[in-house]
Amino acid sequence: MTAGNLVQAIRDDREHGASELARQCLDGLADYARTIQVTDALVLKAGLIGLARRLQQARPAMAPITNLLANWLAAFERSSADTPEDIRNAATKAAEALIQESKEALSKAAANAVNLIGTGKTIITHSLSSTVFAVFEALAPRVRAIVTESRPPGEGRRLAAKLSALGITVEFISDQQMGIFVQNADVALVGADTIASEGTVINKAGTYLLALAARDRGIPFYVCFESFKCSKLAPAAIPLEHNDPAEFDPPELPHVEAHNVYFDVTPSKLVTAWITEARVFNERAALARLTSA
Amino acid sequence: MTAGNLVQAIRDDREHGASELARQCLDGLADYARTIQVTDALVLKAGLIGLARRLQQARPAMAPITNLLANWLAAFERSSADTPEDIRNAATKAAEALIQESKEALSKAAANAVNLIGTGKTIITHSLSSTVFAVFEALAPRVRAIVTESRPPGEGRRLAAKLSALGITVEFISDQQMGIFVQNADVALVGADTIASEGTVINKAGTYLLALAARDRGIPFYVCFESFKCSKLAPAAIPLEHNDPAEFDPPELPHVEAHNVYFDVTPSKLVTAWITEARVFNERAALARLTSA
Numbered sequence: 115m116t117a118g119n120l121v122q123a124i125r126d127d128r129e130h131g132a133s134e135l136a137r138q139c140l141d142g143l144a145d146y147a148r149t150i151q152v153t154d155a156l157v158l159k160a161g162l163i164g165l166a167r168r169l170q171q172a173r174p175a176m177a178p179i180t181n182l183l184a185n186w187l188a189a190f191e192r193s194s195a196d197t198p199e200d201i202r203n204a205a206t207k208a209a210e211a212l213i214q215e216s217k218e219a220l221s222k223a224a225a226n227a228v229n230l231i232g233t234g235k236t237i238i239t240h241s242l243s244s245t246v247f248a249v250f251e252a253l254a255p256r257v258r259a260i261v262t263e264s265r266p267p268g269e270g271r272r273l274a275a276k277l278s279a280l281g282i283t284v285e286f287i288s289d290q291q292m293g294i295f296v297q298n299a300d301v302a303l304v305g306a307d308t309i310a311s312e313g314t315v316i317n318k319a320g321t322y323l324l325a326l327a328a329r330d331r332g333i334p335f336y337v338c339f340e341s342f343k344c345s346k347l348a349p350a351a352i353p354l355e356h357n358d359p360a361e362f363d364p365p366e367l368p369h370v371e372a373h374n375v376y377f378d379v380t381p382s383k384l385v386t387a388w389i390t391e392a393r394v395f396n397e398r399a400a401l402a403r404l405t406s407a
Numbered sequence: 408m409t410a411g412n413l414v415q416a417i418r419d420d421r422e423h424g425a426s427e428l429a430r431q432c433l434d435g436l437a438d439y440a441r442t443i444q445v446t447d448a449l450v451l452k453a454g455l456i457g458l459a460r461r462l463q464q465a466r467p468a469m470a471p472i473t474n475l476l477a478n479w480l481a482a483f484e485r486s487s488a489d490t491p492e493d494i495r496n497a498a499t500k501a502a503e504a505l506i507q508e509s510k511e512a513l514s515k516a517a518a519n520a521v522n523l524i525g526t527g528k529t530i531i532t533h534s535l536s537s538t539v540f541a542v543f544e545a546l547a548p549r550v551r552a553i554v555t556e557s558r559p560p561g562e563g564r565r566l567a568a569k570l571s572a573l574g575i576t577v578e579f580i581s582d583q584q585m586g587i588f589v590q591n592a593d594v595a596l597v598g599a600d601t602i603a604s605e606g607t608v609i610n611k612a613g614t615y616l617l618a619l620a621a622r623d624r625g626i627p628f629y630v631c632f633e634s635f636k637c638s639k640l641a642p643a644a645i646p647l648e649h650n651d652p653a654e655f656d657p658p659e660l661p662h663v664e665a666h667n668v669y670f671d672v673t674p675s676k677l678v679t680a681w682i683t684e685a686r687v688f689n690e691r692a693a694l695a696r697l698t699s700a
């Protein structure tokens with residue numbers, strides 16, 4: 115894949131969550147380092163740094179992309195490699211190490227959620243988070259799920275299929291039923307695309323509604339994420355993605371404008387606990403180190 | 408249409424709101440009175456009363472059907488008609504009078520909402536309510552609308568088309584975006600299928616989520632309805648409709664059960680004002696006469 119194609123693919127992807135896309139960026143960067151047809155060391159280095167910076171800008175609402183690529187840039191720029199061969203190796207190794215670190219953080223965050231929630235519970239979730247899926251994987255089949263369709267595009271359908279394959283009993287609902295079904299759950303659990311300052315959750319549109327309904331019904335609302343999802347930015351400084359409304363086939367009519375905002379903002383007052391690879395935070399003040407500038 | 412077909416048509420209708428269906432019941436009853444091939448007065452009377460009672464049971468979550476048919480039964484049973492001709496006339500006239508009364512109540516309730524809201528505002532709504540549409544009609548084009556798709560089946564698409572035809576500027580969103588767009592509205596306005604005791608709102612699933620988001624954002628949440636939508640029943644005594652999940656095409660998978668609950672329950676604490684043909688109620692206590700046993 116060319117650099118331009120990689121950036122475009124990351125920008126257009128509506129299937130994968132932020133962590134998964136961040137790993138795809140690193141993987142693409144490693145692939146580019148191995149295969150780019152350049153013989154001059156300086157040109158090679160500049161090409162790799164340029165691609166990393168373009169990938170960082172591709173999805174500004176997804177902190178893991180920004181953060182993991184910043185870590186990659188720091189590691190790569192620290193390296194003393196000066197031959198094309200060494201530069202290719204340094205770039206690839208830095209990417210692979212971060213992919214590994216990211217996967218381990220995901221597993222540890224999921225393990226902390228598993229310890230907190232325990233077996234035999236009913237978990238309601240929205241959207242398809244790889245971290246939340248890892249929690250279900252660890253608890254299967256001694257857990258029940260309530261899964262929202264999560265339109266558009268409806269990634270809840272993919273989650274239902276993955277949970278079904280694990281033998282987990284799933285209640286599948288269209289999004290507007292979440293207010294009814296939340297009271298059948300013991301806990302609401304979501305992932306995050308970004309955690310903004312003070313623990314504000316940026317996640318698939320509808321997450322805020324689930325959090326409101328959980329609070330109103332007295333159901334705990336947990337967010338499980340790797341700490342590289344934390345941004346130092348205030349929520350208002352994070353541009354929410356506006357996607358093509360054609361994704362949900364709106365009517366085309368005079369005076370009617372359709373919108374497709376992908377993320378919504380769940381204020382920290384609605385969050386019962388933030389679960390990371392390091393620990394479970396029950397108060398947003400405790401998150402300060404992760405999300406303050 | 409035969410009596411059985413009429414009952415089935417009312418039971419299966421997913422397009423129309425509760426008031427509209429109640430009027431269709433009365434209209435069907437009048438049509439049945441005019442056309443049924445019976446010569447015996449007692450059999451005719453019994454047939455009409457039997458049909459009215461079957462229609463009353465067709466949609467237990469829709470108080471207007473129960474209430475308007477109870478009013479029809481009372482008026483019809485009060486009548487001293489004893490020839491087939493007089494019985495047909497009495498049944499038809501009672502139905503026509505109630506249809507007229509229902510339409511006038513709808514207009515007056517909408518007029519009260521228009522007075523409360525005023526021109527130049529942005530109104531967010533969910534589902535397709537004939538009362539809410541009458542409000543938009545009266546304010547057009549000096550009002551803006553935010554319309555949710557309202558799946559399944561998506562009757563917000565029909566509302567968007569009707570508002571477009573009135574020249575009203577519409578922002579059209581998928582349901583899970585309501586938490587984002589509510590803050591662009593001056594007021595949230597919905598209809599109701601039933602108002603249960605103490606002002607609890609039974610309406611299309613998703614209404615509760617809109618009410619929660621409106622409360623969280625400090626946007627007034629108004630419910631506009633004709634007082635024959637009031638039920639003496641407690642919310643828990645009203646069976647919420649479970650429709651065929653096939654309506655939103657859920658995945659068919661082992662261990663996965665899909666649900667399609669049509670109505671949700673919005674507690675009165677989330678309602679800013681109840682608007683009827685009689686007046687605007689700002690406190691649920693004031694509604695007591697309408698909804699207490």
